[in-house]
Amino acid sequence: MDVMLWLEWRARQPLLFDTARAHLILLAFCSVLALVDKTQLTGVNRWIKPIKFCASVGIYLASMAWFWPVAVASAEAKQWAAQVLAWTMLLEIAWIIGQAKRGVRSHFNTETTMDGILFQLAGLVIFVNVGAAAVVCWWTFAAEPSDRK
Numbered sequence: 001m002d003v004m005l006w007l008e009w010r011a012r013q014p015l016l017f018d019t020a021r022a023h024l025i026l027l028a029f030c031s032v033l034a035l036v037d038k039t040q041l042t043g044v045n046r047w048i049k050p051i052k053f054c055a056s057v058g059i060y061l062a063s064m065a066w067f068w069p070v071a072v073a074s075a076e077a078k079q080w081a082a083q084v085l086a087w088t089m090l091l092e093i094a095w096i097i098g099q100a101k102r103g104v105r106s107h108f109n110t111e112t113t114m115d116g117i118l119f120q121l122a123g124l125v126i127f128v129n130v131g132a133a134a135v136v137c138w139w140t141f142a143a144e145p146s147d148r149k
Contacts (some may be wrong), residue, residue, distance in 0.1 A: 004084035013068035019086040020061035023093060030097065039103060046100045053096050057089050064136065070138035078139075081132050088129035095122050 010017040034047035041049075064085060071078060095118060099106035110116035 009062070009066055013065040013082055015066035015082045015086050016061045016068065019089060020058045020065060021059035023054045023061065023089070026093060026097070027051055029056060030054060030100075041100070041103060042105060046103060049106060050093070050097045050100050053093055057087040057093060059091060061085065064133070068138065071136050072142075078136075081136050084132040085129060085136075088125045088132070091125050091131070092122060095125075 030047045030050045033053060034045045037045070039046045068078070068082070073081075089141065095121065096106045099109070099115075099118070104115060104120070105112070109119055
């Protein structure tokens with residue numbers, strides 16, 4: 001891929017681009033762990049769920065970074081939204097990887113008080129992320145085409 005394209009992509013929204021890149025690095029790390037650690041969780045390698053989430057979140061954040069200039073809002077509002085999107089996804093993947101490392105389910109796990117609290121907090125984090133993404137979508141699609149860069 002052309003280096004100039006990568007540079008433009010990162011320039012559109014550096015925080016989201018770098019957070020997406022971090023997820024892809026975590027994907028590679030978890031993939032190596034899956035090759036060397038054969039521990040099963042609910043019948044599959046315990047690193048499969050973190051791998052899937054790293055891939056999907058990486059794609060999600062990279063897509064948001066690419067389309068970021070189309071959103072019409074103040075620089076401060078857009079920076080706030082980027083921080084919310086990045087940090088909530090980092091918290092989410094930390095929880096998923098942490099639960100995999102512990103050898104317990106991440107989702108719908110209320111077997112212990114701690115697992116139940118972590119699951120509820122993860123739900124809250126995703127709720128905040130979806131809210132921020134909805135705001136960014138509003139900024140993107142509610143603007144008149146002449147308002148976009």
